[in-house]
Amino acid sequence: MTTDLPAKRARLRDDLILAAEAAIASGGLSALKARTLAEAAGCAVGAIYNVFPDLDALIFAVNARTLERLDQVLAATIRPGTDPETAMRRLALAYHGFSRTERRRWTAVFAHQIPDGSSPPDWYLGVVGKLFRHIEGPLAELLPDAPPEVRGGLARTLFSATHGIVSLGLEEKLGPAPDEVIAQALVVMTRSWVLGLPGAVAPR
Amino acid sequence: MTTDLPAKRARLRDDLILAAEAAIASGGLSALKARTLAEAAGCAVGAIYNVFPDLDALIFAVNARTLERLDQVLAATIRPGTDPETAMRRLALAYHGFSRTERRRWTAVFAHQIPDGSSPPDWYLGVVGKLFRHIEGPLAELLPDAPPEVRGGLARTLFSATHGIVSLGLEEKLGPAPDEVIAQALVVMTRSWVLGLPGAVAPR
DNA sequence: TTGTTTTTTGAACGCTGTTCATTTTTCTTC
DNA sequence: GAAGAAAAATGAACAGCGTTCAAAAAACAA
Structure with missing residues (x-):
């Protein structure tokens, strides 16, 4: 099992984008919440801010x-x-x-x-x-x-x-x-x- | 000094609208905050909700x-x-x-x-x-x-x-x-x- | 294995709109 | 005017938000 660092980051990045897109598609921009997003992407709230400067x-x-x-x-x-x-x-x-x-x-x-x-x-x-x-x-x-x-x-x-x-x-x-x-x-x-x-x- | 009730309400209503307009004019929609607004209009935060159902x-x-x-x-x-x-x-x-x-x-x-x-x-x-x-x-x-x-x-x-x-x-x-x-x-x-x-x- | 660095974590912070028990004011009745 | 009832104003408290950062975990180096 590879744990290549940049790859892990990139995977999380993609997961976040997809989770965010799903949230928006089902409830609009206002349905995008940091905590829900983190849960959907399987990471901690803080992890979002390791990959993106903000929402x-x-x-x-x-x-x-x-x-x-x-x-x-x-x-x-x-x-x-x-x-x-x-x-x-x-x-x-x-x-x-x-x-x-x-x-x-x-x-x-x-x-x-x-x-x-x-x-x-x-x-x-x-x-x-x-x-x-x-x-x-x-x-x-x-x-x-x-x-x-x-x-x-x-x-x-x-x-x-x-x-x-x-x-x-x-x-x-x-x-x-x-x-x-x-x-x-x-x-x-x-x-x-x-x-x-x-x-x-x-x-x- | 008249304290005609509906008139007082109407005055507060106008004050709130003007204060809100001033806030928007100087900082956009996102500058409209309930607490700032109440202070500007000279009333309590709760008073806003006596006159308007919400912001x-x-x-x-x-x-x-x-x-x-x-x-x-x-x-x-x-x-x-x-x-x-x-x-x-x-x-x-x-x-x-x-x-x-x-x-x-x-x-x-x-x-x-x-x-x-x-x-x-x-x-x-x-x-x-x-x-x-x-x-x-x-x-x-x-x-x-x-x-x-x-x-x-x-x-x-x-x-x-x-x-x-x-x-x-x-x-x-x-x-x-x-x-x-x-x-x-x-x-x-x-x-x-x-x-x-x-x-x-x-x-x- | 041990020490060092890097990354991840989630409780805590400051801010938000809104509520509602409490106080204050206004109206009614004597 | 005084006393009691009704209505209105109050602001601390609540639940939620994006964001931070000390602490824990993981990864790497020796």
Whole structure:
């Protein structure tokens, strides 16, 4: 039986992430408690702090996994050559679908609040940044003349807008919002982008 | 000296809301503590619970005030007769400006998480709902043939999309996002709507 | 095996929102 | 006004939280 030290640590790290993910998936971010977690991972409460500086860092690890999963779903959504409108619509609907299927995990990604001055770790922002590239494909076909940095910014904007529609719908912060209504809103929104963006980004 | 009972209760209620708002404005939602609050409002900790069922209810009261203020800002932004593009752009930029000026208060509105099953009180959803009507004016001019319920749904969609762009930018969840970049994104977005929405909502 | 270092442990700390027996205040009745 | 009943305000106490750190256990070195 090997007791390789770094390996043991790594195993505990993984166990903690999985236990944390299970807790979040079944009860949301607020269900993540140090003591419950320690019991689930089979270690002492203090052991958590040997592997992660605090629970925030652990949450980032869980959220990164969720984003990776979303990344895979989006990647599987479109194949090269799909026309921009179909591609954008499918991406938006896939995003919406993911937020429904993985409801609690996905909510945790955006509900996670870090102390006022600080910002997410760079490696995490890298995982987030990968998501935009899915939109860049269709966007390039839609706006062949736009410079890459404009397209990059636009990809972020469209992602944010889609996110707003999906998340305010999901959290029902604006009142009840059935799935079908949100989906329809996304269809109209993406169509509007395809029709309007070429003229909107062009210099006046 | 009048000691009219309901009046005293109402005064304490107001004092608590103002103290809570001050706490949030200077340190965010997480700076709202029952004990600090009681001291600031000049009452015992227990007294809070004579007026509000819990701190969540108090937060709703504070957030409603913030939304009312936003409502007034948006109302002052456009006058009837402004063309749809200008109106929408101004509304979006006003929303963005408000989120910057009232940063912490505004963040609290959306950061406030209520327990899983429950939803915001009806009176609060009413306050939220009022916000959409500002977009409905320009939208009616842009889409004169769209039925009112379609316009209502669309107003919500555009609000949500704008919110997504502004909020993900503000919280810097996707990486650094300077004010000017967000503002430019909103300009492009609103222009795209004006160009694209008429075709997007029309039946195929 | 013994001594030294490293890692793990979980009771204890300080803080939180909320409660509820006790005190204080207010209202009613004579 | 005084005495008694009803209502409201009080703040110590409670249960829970994330986090720490002296002490114990495990791993390594000689």
